[in-house]
Amino acid sequence: MSPMARTAPVPAATDPAIIRNFCIIAHIDHGKSTLADRMLQYTGVVQSRDMKAQYLDRMDIERERGITIKSQAVRMPWERDGVSYALNMIDTPGHVDFTYEVSRSLAACEGAVLLVDAAQGIEAQTLANLYLAMENNLTIIPVLNKIDLPAAQPEKYAAELASLIGGDPEDVLRVSGKTGAGVEALLDKIVHDLPAPQGDPNAPARAMIFDSVYDTYRGVVTYVRVVDGMLHPRERIQMMSTRATHELLEIGVSSPEPTPSKGLGVGEVGYLITGVKDVRQSKVGDTVTNLAKPASESLPGYADAKPMVFSGLYPLDGADYPVLRDALEKLMLNDAALVYEPETSAALGFGFRVGFLGLLHLEITRERLEREYNLALISTAPNVEYEVTLEDKKVVQVTNPSEYPTGKVAEVREPMVSATILAPNEFVGAIMELCQSRRGVLGGMDYLSEDRVEIRYRLPLAEIVFDFFDILKSKTRGYGSLDWKADGEQAADLVKVDIMLQGEQVDAFSAITHRDKAYAYGVMMTGKLRELIPRQQFEVPIQAAIGSRIIARESIRAIRKDVLAKCYGGDITRKRKLLEKQKEGKKRMKMVGTVEVPQEAFIAALTTDESKDKAKKK
């Protein structure tokens, strides 16, 4: 066993040969952050008394939900055979919505610790993240975690892992992030197995931006991995894509607190502060170089995260619109994956159409807006983006059903995904049935082991992004796991369903669905609204329509009694208080034509069961 390093290598003066850059990747919840905790502790960068579980999950939302949302990089010293090494560890998120976080972390590393819960085995994101790591030519260290659990089956899963990546089951390390067992051996193995970073110390500086975060006190903090050359404080740097130049006010490493250094050299991972206020000026994937001695070629970047799901966000109180606008602007500083533009809804007033990576991303963003900016929000039913071609060949991108063109439509295309589902083989039938009902096309099926299969489907994104995972979980008694990635688009028989109250279309309730599902949507929504909208002084017809064709209808009967008919004697105060309460209630109504619709009805109608809390895991 190696002892804790007596002296830590100094940044800017560290030989690349003693640097090891790795990330921890795994399926959600397999224990990445807990393992990272032990590493922080055993390498001495966090004292035991300061330790708390999932130390690197710092956002309130991360801590409450027990999941990692943002990757975190930390520099740790580790001594082996009398040599002090500098390890840069990146803890990554496991949820599929944040896969893009994983892929950019990979670009900063030579190796990956592939962690597998020894009680769960290989799951869909295990495969997806492994695939990404291999694509980046990383050296993989397979590790079984949670071996302290009574339900752990290390032999079985070691064999599975070995057959997956090649090698001997004996080489699969067994650790417990909880008890710390095997963690020191893992650190040793990282030093031993992973290649040192390669780079030319004398070439013009090139550093890859793999994260960019807005901090209220320090402005934008840019995380980089230096590939060639060296960066120093106070020198002028240039962003190679935009040619924008900045002065390097501070440069340093996270250990895990930010620690300024004299610079960063080949293979080192650290942060830069330039005083810019907008993360977009420090774009993830861009290359930083030295203005005085610029590099001629930038490093291969990676694609921007592409929003997959769109939803309208509206303040409950119209007066909060400016607050929402400022809040989105600030959140965006920290979350380059967030895109938005203003939109108006006849029913909901002024708001924004916001693009998200997935439902969890939507939910977390909404929660942060509500919590950190004290807003009460309505979010409209989420939808994917459609491409509508009109007969006159005009093409319209539709991120909001109410923007669906009214002219003659020649074709509608919808985004597709390729999905990988892992489950015990007894559930194959149920899974195929589910995917078929979601318009999926089987791509293939493989046995990972005797009783575990990998099933691949191509499916419309709209069919999987909402309730698919919950249904999959329940159909596989919790054993099924899912990973998906974007995979082009296809033309489909899609229609827009409108909902009308009293003949007046309510834009917030419009939806684009497959023709076969339009009727079900119409029946569901009209039924829901009938329950949710209080009776009015007149009868209110509720209709669902495709174009001018009505496909479902309900009606709310006129209210006949709205009067307090009881003897209250002289207690006029009570009667007046009741009236005041009624009037308050009326203020919280939104008018749709002449129909008073309580805000709660909007919220309830737009809260699909899927989006309620399901994306939460705890």
Next chain:
Amino acid sequence: MPSVLPLGDPAPSDGLLPAQAAAGAADRAFGLYVHIPFCAVRCGYCDFNTYTATELGGGASQDAYAGTAVSEVDLAARVLTASGLPDRPLSTVFFGGGTPTLLPAEDLALILRAAISTWGIEDGAEVTTEANPDSVTPESLAVLKAAGFTRVSFGMQSAVPHVLKVLDRTHSPARVPQVVRWAREAGLAVSLDLIYGTPGESLDDWRLSLETALSYEPDHISAYALIVEDGTKLAAQIRRGQVPGIDDDDHAAKYELADQLITAAGLGWYEVSNWARTPEQACRHNLAYWRGDDWWGIGPGAHSHVGGVRWWNVKHPTAYAGRLGQGVSPAAGRETLDAETRNVERVMLAARLSGGLRIDSLGDAGRRQVAGLIADSLVEPTAAFRGTLVLTLKGRLLADAVVRRILPD
């Protein structure tokens, strides 16, 4: 009196009223309400401030009650004078409950005489007591008449045994015609209280109750929709599914039937839930509440109003007696209404009366609503042409919605 007191400002221990109370008092009528907080049993639907003898730990407080009430009459006279109000004779008196007639008629007579000797009483003043059919006799009614009562309001509620049972009423239906006859013979005007929409009551049950009540030729009828009040036994029964809930459509149909039958029998509506044989037989005491006149409410939990100041007494009979025993005002809280609130109350109350509301007394926004209200058949067009807003039958059923429309936001 409903048993939950409002939240208001604290009332001073001497009971003295703010200056605003006296302004214009000479032009307002002055009435007296006397609350009798006792019942033989508590009905399952009732949340009035009333107590059974067992709840109060014996009958002692009932025996002493008349004396305590008279001490509040004395206090009332002192407070009004000290607050700068002119002496005004009583124009109406109303004994309500609870069940006033659970006390010996002599006790009610004692309180009434004390009040008359304190303030005097107008010629032809209206003096009412509520009564349960169970708790009156020809003799007790004669005592009341002799003391100056002019009117008795019986809690008939229904003529149908299974409905009376759900309501926990103890009297037998046959008792009602008897007590009505006794009251007539004693020279008292008679009103009957009915409740509609009781769980399990059919439209025909209600028709029977109405026809039965009308066959006794009362001078006045009040018909109230059964309200399920929080915390009552009835609310718990509905929550547990032991009796069916309340249906507003059923209430509406029964109100329409009530108005149809009562009107056909020759009585006319003058407030949403009240009909009188002649305009003179409308309950002037209740009208005083709705028109914003002054009255003093005697008794635990009783509410008073003088010139835009509303206050209410402590709820529990023991606390009430204790305060008066120490010569301290029993008022628990009060509110001094500003002009805007007074206007809200005026609109809210007057809109429910057949006398209606002057349209020119509404704000601009309210006046702009009138045409729409006519179009929606909620107010009478001909009255509106003459400048008064009077509700139609449909409008009476939707009176709260109308009030919300005509009040400023």
